[in-house]
Amino acid sequence: MPLDDAFHALSDPTRRAVVNRLIAGPAPVKELAEPFDMGLPAFLKHLRVLESSGLIATEKSGRVRICRVRIEALEQAESWLSEQRRLWQARTDRLVDYVETRMTRDDENDG
Amino acid sequence: MPLDDAFHALSDPTRRAVVNRLIAGPAPVKELAEPFDMGLPAFLKHLRVLESSGLIATEKSGRVRICRVRIEALEQAESWLSEQRRLWQARTDRLVDYVETRMTRDDENDG
DNA sequence: ATAATAGTTAACCAGATGGCAAACTGTTTG
DNA sequence: CAAACAGTTTGCCATCTGGTTAACTATTAT
Numbered sequence: 001m002p003l004d005d006a007f008h009a010l011s012d013p014t015r016r017a018v019v020n021r022l023i024a025g026p027a028p029v030k031e032l033a034e035p036f037d038m039g040l041p042a043f044l045k046h047l048r049v050l051e052s053s054g055l056i057a058t059e060k061s062g063r064v065r066i067c068r069v070r071i072e073a074l075e076q077a078e079s080w081l082s083e084q085r086r087l088w089q090a091r092t093d094r095l096v097d098y099v100e101t102r103m104t105r106d107d108e109n110d111g
Numbered sequence: 112m113p114l115d116d117a118f119h120a121l122s123d124p125t126r127r128a129v130v131n132r133l134i135a136g137p138a139p140v141k142e143l144a145e146p147f148d149m150g151l152p153a154f155l156k157h158l159r160v161l162e163s164s165g166l167i168a169t170e171k172s173g174r175v176r177i178c179r180v181r182i183e184a185l186e187q188a189e190s191w192l193s194e195q196r197r198l199w200q201a202r203t204d205r206l207v208d209y210v211e212t213r214m215t216r217d218d219e220n221d222g
Numbered sequence: 223a224t225a226a227t228a229g230t231t232a233a234c235c236a237g238a239t240g241g242c243a244a245a246c247t248g249t250t251t252g
Numbered sequence: 253c254a255a256a257c258a259g260t261t262t263g264c265c266a267t268c269t270g271g272t273t274a275a276c277t278a279t280t281a282t
Contacts, residue, residue: 028228028229029228029229030227030228030229040228040229040230041229041230041231041232044229044230044231060229062228063227063228063229064227064228064229065228065229
């Protein structure tokens, strides 16, 4: 499931920070790794998780690998969440409507 | 990090299905577990992941435990994603602006 | 050609995850 | 009280995660 992979990739602060950095524009591995207190092998694992989730794409030219964000994957994850919120809102609206209707009926019964 | 927990909880299809079901309204554990091909102990683990992530809340009354969704946690996750998309859009706009400005200057140089 | 750079692979490790079956607790229901 | 029901705990297991160090490859730079 692509959503599984996207949400899993986003569940790690290092990986979210990488996505956030790449939003500002493409960057090579070394520059991306710099802010983090871990070795390159560990960091590469994070990059692979991001890449196999579709959240980023990478391309090697010469000895550097350039990484960039793939916004569509982010949008898919966002879509799932906003759909849930939409459903929630719809239900809330129905509840409000129900309560108001019932109150009106009660008023009629009272009057 | 709360976002870690929320995204992690959402990275499993069983747990997303539970959230989606609870959006329609609260339900007891047994009813929630029914659609899934796994034992109750395994299902309970999923529920605990959801609860400790803040995505759902549960309350036991008598021998049944009622679960409900906590929409705020979903909204937090959604916020992170929409903020990223906003930043992406802002960068894209700046790029478009830059290119258009440059093209205008080139036109002036050509003319 | 040597050396520095950028990234990669391999082997290993502790701890978390996602499943199982079996035994158990507490709460209705008959 | 006995039985059914809803959930819980325990112990077990295979696999995945996120990190390490050490050794290695391929590409610039001197």
